[in-house]
Amino acid sequence: MSTTFTSGEESVESSIDHSQIPMDQEKVDGCLLSVDDEGYETPGKKLPPLVKHNKATAKDCNKKLPENGGSDVAMAEDDGYETGGKKQVLLKPKTGTAKEARKLRGSGSPRAEPSDRKSDRLDDKQLEKLLDEIFVERDSLTDSALHLLRLVPDGYVPLPHQVGGHRHIDGKLGFLRRIGQPHLLYKPVQFGSKGVREVSFYDALYGVSTHLGDPSIFPSLCNSSNNSLLQSILPMYHGLTTIADRAGHKCDHLILEDITHRFTHPCILDLKMGQRVWDDHAHPDKIERELKKYPAQERLGFRITGMRIYKPFTDDYVYYDRYYGRSVTEDTALSAITKFFEVGDGSHRTDVVNCIMDKLTEFINWMEKQNTLSLFATSLLIVYEGGPTPAAGDKQQTQVDIRLVDFAHTYEKERDDTQDANALFGVRNFTQYLEHFLKTAGQ
Ligand SMILES: Nc1ncnc2c1ncn2[C@@H]1O[C@H](COP(=O)(O)OP(=O)(O)OP(=O)(O)O)[C@@H](O)[C@H]1O
Numbered sequence: 001m002s003t004t005f006t007s008g009e010e011s012v013e014s015s016i017d018h019s020q021i022p023m024d025q026e027k028v029d030g031c032l033l034s035v036d037d038e039g040y041e042t043p044g045k046k047l048p049p050l051v052k053h054n055k056a057t058a059k060d061c062n063k064k065l066p067e068n069g070g071s072d073v074a075m076a077e078d079d080g081y082e083t084g085g086k087k088q089v090l091l092k093p094k095t096g097t098a099k100e101a102r103k104l105r106g107s108g109s110p111r112a113e114p115s116d117r118k119s120d121r122l123d124d125k126q127l128e129k130l131l132d133e134i135f136v137e138r139d140s141l142t143d144s145a146l147h148l149l150r151l152v153p154d155g156y157v158p159l160p161h162q163v164g165g166h167r168h169i170d171g172k173l174g175f176l177r178r179i180g181q182p183h184l185l186y187k188p189v190q191f192g193s194k195g196v197r198e199v200s201f202y203d204a205l206y207g208v209s210t211h212l213g214d215p216s217i218f219p220s221l222c223n224s225s226n227n228s229l230l231q232s233i234l235p236m237y238h239g240l241t242t243i244a245d246r247a248g249h250k251c252d253h254l255i256l257e258d259i260t261h262r263f264t265h266p267c268i269l270d271l272k273m274g275q276r277v278w279d280d281h282a283h284p285d286k287i288e289r290e291l292k293k294y295p296a297q298e299r300l301g302f303r304i305t306g307m308r309i310y311k312p313f314t315d316d317y318v319y320y321d322r323y324y325g326r327s328v329t330e331d332t333a334l335s336a337i338t339k340f341f342e343v344g345d346g347s348h349r350t351d352v353v354n355c356i357m358d359k360l361t362e363f364i365n366w367m368e369k370q371n372t373l374s375l376f377a378t379s380l381l382i383v384y385e386g387g388p389t390p391a392a393g394d395k396q397q398t399q400v401d402i403r404l405v406d407f408a409h410t411y412e413k414e415r416d417d418t419q420d421a422n423a424l425f426g427v428r429n430f431t432q433y434l435e436h437f438l439k440t441a442g443q
């Protein structure tokens with residue numbers, strides 16, 4: 001079995017182990033939100049030992065910047081840390097009893113003691129095992145990625161199906177999955193105001209309060225009694241937790257539903273939406289960077305930030321990264337999108353395209369009505385089951401899920417009488433490509 005990695009410049013073959021992560025569940029308590037019966041981690045569980053780190057200290061990590069106090073400057077540490085948040089962020093009710101609050105905190109939440117022991121890091125054998133679990137070959141990784149992977153917290157693995165965003169295998173602190181909890185993922189809270197904004201968005205939408213969230217950022221959302229439609233197009237949110245890696249860096253993580261977990265062979269496309277992907281408060285340098293990075297964004301209204309497709313005939317995955325996405329122009333967008341539906345035998349998953357079109361119509365209906373939010377740089381995450389193609393006409397068997405993720409640049413509109421034309425343009429344009437595909441390549 002192999003995964004083909006396709007970048008803007010090159011393709012690399014690598015063998016992968018397709019074994020599954022253990023599925024045993026840990027039942028825990030301590031959450032206000034309704035969760036499914038598989039359970040999830042209670043914030044404040046015992047953490048691995050901590051050591052002081054000379055690059056990104058707990059203090060760095062716990063700094064809370066003022067709103068927009070740094071979102072426009074490059075902040076990534078050279079060891080991949082680009083997260084922020086307060087020391088300990090626990091889900092707690094907006095109004096609730098002391099008993100409820102205690103329950104949410106779990107029993108005690110022990111602080112881990114610092115340790116300088118190198119032995120806490122994964123050794124070569126453990127590293128190989130970890131790489132098997134996330135389908136990655138060691139040869140394809142840089143030293144900084146290997147360094148970060150050796151520090152992956154005990155009991156976690158990097159999210160195996162992450163296609164876009166910051167990832168351990170790119171040498172950035174990426175998403176995690178807790179072993180035995182395949183239905184959840186842990187997204188590191190981003191540094192400074194970006195992280196605070198995203199947490200505040202989820203808090204407001206789900207009517208909860210965390211130490212990091214600021215209700216004043218999304219007042220309308222906080223006061224709305226009907227957020228259920230919006231909730232249904234986002235992953236379920238389960239609050240925050242602090243996770244320490246094997247070197248003792250502590251970072252807050254959003255606990256979110258992993259929307260790929262119901263799929264056996266998830267095919268995933270991450271589209272960053274909008275003609276412009278910077279918000280109204282962006283620094284001119286950021287605007288210049290983005291315009292230079294992907295000039296076609298303005299005309300397309302979306303860009304591919306990652307795409308992974310399962311090929312049932314060869315039992316392997318093909319991966320296209322963000323650099324590939326940035327190489328796509330108006331002239332090649334149709335063929336790039338078509339790749340997402342290629343089965344591998346010359347045929348295409350037109351059943352999936354039809355299903356996506358139906359769901360996107362619902363999205364567009366919602367977006368045409370909503371006049372509260374500006375969703376700058378939000379991603380449309382599209383997932384379908386890449387296992388055997390269902391028999392023709394068996395529409396029920398086509399499994400597709402579409403959600404919005406990434407709210408680090410989401411704002412409430414100051415005037416609430418207009419649509420989010422920026423994001424809407426992108427969704428509509430993508431839908432037009434799909435229509436075109438059905439008329440041409442897909443037939
Ligand atoms: N709820 C989810 N379920 C499954 N996968 C997810 C979910 N949220 C995010 N992902 C995975 O993580 C990737 C990155 O997500 P996201 O855009 O939130 O990260 P980010 O680090 O904020 O990205 P960026 O660097 O573009 O700001 C997605 O491409 C997807 O593969």
Ligand SMILES: O=P(O)(O)O[C@@H]1[C@H](O)[C@H](O)[C@@H](OP(=O)(O)O)[C@H](OP(=O)(O)O)[C@H]1O
Nearest residue numbers: 071072074164165194286289305322377408
């Ligand atoms: O996925 P890509 O194509 O690599 O693009 C990055 C991604 O859009 C990040 O969300 C963004 O950080 P922000 O959330 O701060 O915008 C970063 O901007 P940056 O170049 O300003 O760091 C981009 O480089």
